[in-house]
Amino acid sequence: MASDPSFPLKQPLKSWNDDKRMNSLFSPFRQKESNPVDYETKLKFWVDLIDSWCLENGRGTFTVKYLLTVFRRKNAFPACLQTVVEELTRSGDVMTKDRFLSLDATESWARWAVRSIVKTPAVWSFNKLKEALIEIDPGEIEYVSIKFLKAAGTDVVVKCEKEGRTMMDFDEFYRVANAYNEEQASLILRWLTNERKASTIVHSGKLLAKIGPGAISEAEIAVMKINDTLSRLNQAVEILEKEKNLAVEDAKCYLRKNMRQSAKNCLRRKNEIEKQITKKLSAIDNLDSLLCRIRDAKSDAEILDCYKLGISALKTTFSETGLDEDSVANTMSELEEINEIHEEIENALAQPIGTSGDHELEDELKSILAAAEKRDTSVPEVPDLPDVPSAELSPTKSPSFSHLSASTL
Structure with a gap:
């Protein structure tokens, strides 16, 4: 349906x-x-x-x-x-x-x-x-x-x-x-x-x-007016730019018709328009700079507020926790004393247990070392050897091979 x-x-x-x-x-x-x-x-x-x-x-x-x-x-x-x-x-x-x-x-x-x-x-x-x-x-x-x-x-x-x-x-x-x-x-x-x-x-x-939240401030009204003025100035500049271009085209048209005086009038109008554009652009630059300064001032104020809040928070923390120069110095001094006591305790705990009888053990060690040194310095016994002969030995004659002929060789 x-x-x-x-x-x-x-x-x-x-x-x-x-x-x-x-x-x-x-x-x-x-x-x-x-x-x-x-x-x-x-x-x-x-x-x-x-x-x-x-x-x-x-x-x-x-x-x-x-x-x-x-x-x-x-x-x-x-x-x-x-x-x-x-x-x-x-x-x-x-x-x-x-x-x-x-x-x-x-x-x-x-x-x-x-x-x-x-x-x-x-x-x-x-x-x-x-x-x-x-x-x-x-x-x-x-x-x-x-x-x-x-x-x-x-x-x-x-x-x-x-x-x-x-x-x-x-x-x-x-x-x-x-x-x-x-x-x-x-x-x-x-x-x-x-x-x-x-x-x-x-x-x-x-x-x-x-x-948004909050009442309207004078600064916000000023910023709004500046923005509105900037918008109107930019629109005016766009219109003037079109008029300037139109004046240039009219001057060219008059030149083609050999109407030089009319062309000059168009150029004069173009120059006046350029002056107006320059003034408006200068105003736009000044207003933009002013807006930047207002934003910077607002940002600086926010940063300053943050600093103040941070300082207040630190003071509150110090007050609640009892942090001050004297308490910190006392705490560090006590910490140093505690560390010294701890070192003494550690040294005491490192001592060997049951030191009785050490003199006897030292004497026994010395006797063992003396016996070992004695064994190292003793000369081994040499077995009996025969006496060295005193008679001079006669030279042994070498066999002669003179009877052998060359042919035999």
Whole structure:
């Protein structure tokens, strides 16, 4: 079955084309006590549908009459939306626009919800709300979706952190929030302010917003103005550069037509534009230098704060642990004495045990050594040898080979 073109969301809903189901959902609520499960199921369907419509269309405000036209189906209007909105108001997911705008900026939405919904009996709050609506048409009361404001505000914080910027005027915030209109943007900014995620100030007739904790300082306003001035100067330089190039082209065109006087006028205009460019570039350089000095001063202040915190921490540590020059000197002196005592103990423990009888052992060792030396120096005995003869020995005659002939040889 094709999706009904009257469905207000981009993502189609299958049950929207089920006539039987939608007739039941469009009908007024029955008593919750008769069928609690059906009551909660039907309530959840409409709560989810309203939340999705707010987020998809970037609208955080609505009236019951406007929702009737939004969720119109086949010329039928949901007859249960007033009860749905009352339930949302009682749960704290929705509040009237007047009540939201009167919320004290010093009191966060979460604290208000706890005070108004948890601490105050729910029945009393609901009855007081109905009493306040008696004199006016309930369908004309404008409500604010807290769930939408929370989601949109979170997106703004994430974008600013990603872009690395915190200060902006309301027009820039409107662009960053991507809201349906300026009223929606102002509600988102108010929610961020109540949640301590943003702060605002009116300066020189303009509403300035800071995304982040803490109040807006004069230095932050100055930095924002410098950045805005730099942006305008850079844009002016780009325009002047185009005008200068155009003047040069006009001069060339006049030269081709032999209109030298007109060409000279173009060159004069080009020279004047160059002077303006030079002045603006000089101003840009000065502002850039000033921004660097401001950042350096901020960094130096942070470093100085760190030094102070470090000194304070050291002093606290010394005070808590009793660290001072005298205690350290006394401790080192005691340590030296203990080391000397320890050395004496070690030397005493190194002495041999049972030294009695050492003189006898020394005498025995000496006698063994003397006997060994005596054996080493004694001459061995030589056996008896015969006497050396005294007569002179006669020479022995050698045999003669003279009788042998040469032929024999």
